[in-house]
Amino acid sequence: MARDALGPVFSALSDPTRRHLVETLAGLETATLGELAAGLPVTRQAVSKHLAALGEAGLVESTRAGRNTRYRLTPDALGDAAAWIDRVGAQWDERLRALRDHLTR
Amino acid sequence: MEVTRELVVPAAEEDVWDALTNPERLSEWFANDVELTVERGGEGVFRWADGAVRRAVVDAVDERRRLVMRWWDEDEPAAVSVVTITLDEADEGTRVRVVETASAPFAAAEWATALELRFAFVLPEARL
Numbered sequence: 001m002a003r004d005a006l007g008p009v010f011s012a013l014s015d016p017t018r019r020h021l022v023e024t025l026a027g028l029e030t031a032t033l034g035e036l037a038a039g040l041p042v043t044r045q046a047v048s049k050h051l052a053a054l055g056e057a058g059l060v061e062s063t064r065a066g067r068n069t070r071y072r073l074t075p076d077a078l079g080d081a082a083a084w085i086d087r088v089g090a091q092w093d094e095r096l097r098a099l100r101d102h103l104t105r
Numbered sequence: 106m107e108v109t110r111e112l113v114v115p116a117a118e119e120d121v122w123d124a125l126t127n128p129e130r131l132s133e134w135f136a137n138d139v140e141l142t143v144e145r146g147g148e149g150v151f152r153w154a155d156g157a158v159r160r161a162v163v164d165a166v167d168e169r170r171r172l173v174m175r176w177w178d179e180d181e182p183a184a185v186s187v188v189t190i191t192l193d194e195a196d197e198g199t200r201v202r203v204v205e206t207a208s209a210p211f212a213a214a215e216w217a218t219a220l221e222l223r224f225a226f227v228l229p230e231a232r233l
Binding site for chain 1: 106108110112114115116120121124125130133134135186201203205207
């Protein structure tokens with residue numbers, strides 16, 4: 001996944017309801033809209049919109065099973081975001097070492 | 106989404122500032138070829154031997170204290186991040202602090218959640 005794809009992941013996670021949905025889905029194999037909306041103080045329609053946003057960010061996948069749509073967490077996108085942190089951190093470690101060497105040579 | 110790194114270098118602030126902002130010196134340790142105008146709105150180009158090119162725009166300059174610039178890979182102009190370099194006097198020289206923040210406005214709390222989720226769910230899955 002390209003770095004451009006990280007923005008949507010964090011935008012998606014900037015909402016507390018969506019974070020709650022991700023945390024709930026993390027503990028379940030799959031869940032339906034009704035199951036996910038049951039514990040939340042928002043309408044099913046709102047939950048559905050949040051799930052769509054999570055889906056666009058690549059964090060949630062939906063599959064239709066009969067009359068129900070089941071939602072599943074696809075957390076790989078978080079791994080890509082973490083990879084950005086690892087990569088950029090390693091680059092600055094290297095650059096700061098080079099700066100120190102440059103200043104002390 | 107943010108990365109922070111810090112290092113104390115055994116040099117005076119003035120010297121460190123020059124090493125960080127003078128294109129000739131930057132070409133000696135940071136990249137292979139550097140153009141940089143250190144003033145608000147000033148532009149920069151960093152070129153590396155492997156062909157990588159990053160472009161930058163300076164957003165703030167506080168002489169010898171702080172430099173803020175936006176930069177991005179020439180091949181990925183949408184992936185802009187903001188680099189803030191701060192210098193502080195330290196016992197053994199100068200403390201250099203670098204913060205690189207991805208352009209989307211993520212609060213620390215959000216990032217903490219993402220990291221928790223990563224460690225809780227992504228890593229165990231990856232180990233299977």
